[in-house]
Amino acid sequence: MTDTVVAPTLRQPRRVERLVTGQATSDGAGVKLTRVLTHDLQFRLDPFLMLDAFGSDQPDDYIAGFPDHPHRGFETVTYMIAGRMRHRDSAGNEGLLQNGGVQWMTAGRGLIHSELPEQEEGVMEGFQLWLNLPAKSKMLPAAYRDIPSAEIPEWHTEGVTVRVIAGALGEVAGAVQRPDTLPLYLDIHLAPGATLAVPLPAGHNAFTTTYRGEVLVGDTAVPVKRMAILANDASADGVLLRNAGTVEARTLLIAGQPLREPIVQYGPFVMNSKAEIMQAMTDFRDGRLA
Numbered sequence: 001m002t003d004t005v006v007a008p009t010l011r012q013p014r015r016v017e018r019l020v021t022g023q024a025t026s027d028g029a030g031v032k033l034t035r036v037l038t039h040d041l042q043f044r045l046d047p048f049l050m051l052d053a054f055g056s057d058q059p060d061d062y063i064a065g066f067p068d069h070p071h072r073g074f075e076t077v078t079y080m081i082a083g084r085m086r087h088r089d090s091a092g093n094e095g096l097l098q099n100g101g102v103q104w105m106t107a108g109r110g111l112i113h114s115e116l117p118e119q120e121e122g123v124m125e126g127f128q129l130w131l132n133l134p135a136k137s138k139m140l141p142a143a144y145r146d147i148p149s150a151e152i153p154e155w156h157t158e159g160v161t162v163r164v165i166a167g168a169l170g171e172v173a174g175a176v177q178r179p180d181t182l183p184l185y186l187d188i189h190l191a192p193g194a195t196l197a198v199p200l201p202a203g204h205n206a207f208t209t210t211y212r213g214e215v216l217v218g219d220t221a222v223p224v225k226r227m228a229i230l231a232n233d234a235s236a237d238g239v240l241l242r243n244a245g246t247v248e249a250r251t252l253l254i255a256g257q258p259l260r261e262p263i264v265q266y267g268p269f270v271m272n273s274k275a276e277i278m279q280a281m282t283d284f285r286d287g288r289l290a
Contacts, residue, residue, distance in 0.1 A: 013240035016220035017231040028066030046258035047132040047181040055125035065116035071107035073270040083124035089113035090290035093144040100149025110289035111142040159194030163187040190243035199238040206255035213249030216242040
């Protein structure tokens with residue numbers, strides 16, 4: 001699905017508050033990844049809890065995948081740039097996440113799932129974002145949706161392609177809409193010399209993370225594997241992105257309305273109090289989570 005529209009203009013773009021370098025780590029059964037949005041940024045970037053980037057052409061870095069593990073209290077958004085990953089969960093859902101596709105899973109009151117590669121060689125690359133749920137929704141039934149690449153709407157103007165995963169850009173509505181957090185999730189491709197202005201509500205927390213080339217965010221160069229946290233200036237109305245380089249640049253732009261609720265996390269459980277975390281652990285231990 002594609003559309004071509006006139007690019008918006010901004011009165012005052014947001015500035016970059018600071019650049020963040022991701023932390024190398026591993027998760028699951030030893031999958032190597034970079035934790036871009038870390039635990040210490042959860043309140044600053046509320047409602048977003050975590051962003052992991054994974055990318056390797058070495059099978060030993062990803063082949064073990066993520067065997068059965070539980071979640072409660074938030075949503076996971078997995079965006080596969082390249083590769084194939086099989087999802088199975090305790091609610092009976094199963095799907096194959098492939099190049100350009102998105103898996104949007106609402107853990108809600110709880111489920112147990114696995115994410116295992118369906119390849120033995122080649123490149124595996126993508127991102128997993130954790131999006132918080134409001135207290136009123138943390139114990140709702142779990143839900144799952146696979147979104148193939150062809151079903152992700154695209155916004156086009158000269159030198160610019162934007163894949164609109166969530167939220168909207170101009171008249172192009174994304175594949176997913178969410179109440180409460182109102183997430184915007186854009187995958188932005190900029191040809192050399194291209195510029196894009198994206199309107200953002202002043203109260204929403206926002207960041208970019210560059211995964212190809214280098215992107216100018218306002219006046220700040222954001223190189224590959226760096227995250228730029230955008231300042232919450234009350235008078236700013238969006239973000240200006242430009243590719244001043246000679247090769248295509250790609251970045252994710254992610255923004256959302258903060259929940260401003262307590263965040264208590266213990267591993268795969270994210271609730272609003274320690275008592276709720278203890279209950280989640282008990283439910284998992286006793287087989288009542290899912």
